[in-house]
Amino acid sequence: MELSEKNAAHYLESRGIFADRVTELGGGISNVVLLVQTGEESFILKQSLPQLRVKDKWLADRSRIFREMESLIDTASILPKGSVPEVLWADRANYLFAMTAVRGLCWKNELMAGRLDAEIAARAGGLLGSLISETWASDALRAKYGDLTAFEQLRIDPYYRTIVARHPDVRAQVLSVLAEMALRRFCLVHGDFSPKNILVSGERVTLIDFEVVHFGDPSFDAAFCLSLLLLGWFYQPALRIEREQVARAFFDALKTTLPPQTASFFENATLRHLGCLMLARIDGKSPVEYLPEESIQNQVRVIAKELILRCPETLEECLERTFGRHDPTPLLPQTVRAP
Numbered sequence: 001m002e003l004s005e006k007n008a009a010h011y012l013e014s015r016g017i018f019a020d021r022v023t024e025l026g027g028g029i030s031n032v033v034l035l036v037q038t039g040e041e042s043f044i045l046k047q048s049l050p051q052l053r054v055k056d057k058w059l060a061d062r063s064r065i066f067r068e069m070e071s072l073i074d075t076a077s078i079l080p081k082g083s084v085p086e087v088l089w090a091d092r093a094n095y096l097f098a099m100t101a102v103r104g105l106c107w108k109n110e111l112m113a114g115r116l117d118a119e120i121a122a123r124a125g126g127l128l129g130s131l132i133s134e135t136w137a138s139d140a141l142r143a144k145y146g147d148l149t150a151f152e153q154l155r156i157d158p159y160y161r162t163i164v165a166r167h168p169d170v171r172a173q174v175l176s177v178l179a180e181m182a183l184r185r186f187c188l189v190h191g192d193f194s195p196k197n198i199l200v201s202g203e204r205v206t207l208i209d210f211e212v213v214h215f216g217d218p219s220f221d222a223a224f225c226l227s228l229l230l231l232g233w234f235y236q237p238a239l240r241i242e243r244e245q246v247a248r249a250f251f252d253a254l255k256t257t258l259p260p261q262t263a264s265f266f267e268n269a270t271l272r273h274l275g276c277l278m279l280a281r282i283d284g285k286s287p288v289e290y291l292p293e294e295s296i297q298n299q300v301r302v303i304a305k306e307l308i309l310r311c312p313e314t315l316e317e318c319l320e321r322t323f324g325r326h327d328p329t330p331l332l333p334q335t336v337r338a339p
Helices: 008-013 064-076 107-112 118-135 139-145 149-166 168-183 218-235 237-256 266-283 294-309 315-322
Strands: 021-024 031-038 041-048 087-091 096-100 187-189 198-201 204-207 214-216
Touching: 008 031, 041 064, 064 087, 064 096, 064 139, 064 149, 064 187, 107 118, 107 198, 107 218, 118 187, 118 198, 118 204, 118 218, 118 237, 139 187, 139 214, 149 168, 149 214, 149 266, 168 266, 168 294, 187 218, 218 237, 218 266, 218 294, 237 266, 237 315, 266 294, 266 315, 294 315
Parallel strands: none
Antiparallel strands: 021 031, 031 041, 041 096, 087 096, 187 214, 198 204
8 A cells, every 4th residue: 555645544444543733744755744633632654665755766665664663762771761752563565554643843844944053963963872872883783784785775875875976076086985884783773864854843853764873883873974964055145154053963973972082083984974975966867956056056066075085084174174164155166067
């Protein structure tokens, strides 16, 4: 069964659940996500898609939905209460499960509206740091989430390998990042630690969408979030200083909660991922939707390649040298062509 807003009520009735209203939410490119209201109660239905909603052909194993479900159960036991939704029930035959509906504002929507709150960024960074610290070197989680199939299908192939194919001038450096990432299998990695997957309610932040979860390199999650925070500069050029403050608040809070074993590699590894991910969000299989102008895309390509080819040692150096912290509207060369 392919779940939809139209057939969900009938499906739920077959399970003895009577819905007053079903509303499709933004499930991204890889899932169907429905909000179900039954009287005063509500919950979420989520089903994985076999073919993702993108221009390029992009297939993924639907059973990833159950790894996500299991990871929600596992992380709920180690993170502060309310940090993740609660799993309610599952339907394995139809690749879906139900979970509590989390009330809160989507952090991405807040950022895109220009409400750039460094405190929210710091709480998000602290939550990621807790996820890394609380799962560090866990043999049980390594055994349970060691398979990288979903991460290969949803991140490595459509992001890293796609830019390798489309930008051969950075091939060696990107492949080096992949090789290093394969050696850093240290903790639970969310795989989609994005502002769109962080809901804000008062002092609480809640992390959703664990479908790319695996046991791997913690610097990937940090870079994934930073790449989106920094790409927002090009959408809101008048707010670049505020965007910088948000990025710094996120990363500073994250670093203060990391285990000591990360000190020797974490910041540099994050920045090596950062350039790859920024380039991938322009020329990979899942480009950001808010930067359609070719001239802006060329600016991002220049900066991303600068990071890939001459990776800075610290985030501060990255902000100073690469993004032109003292010039809110830097003039960048327009010589990089689209693939």
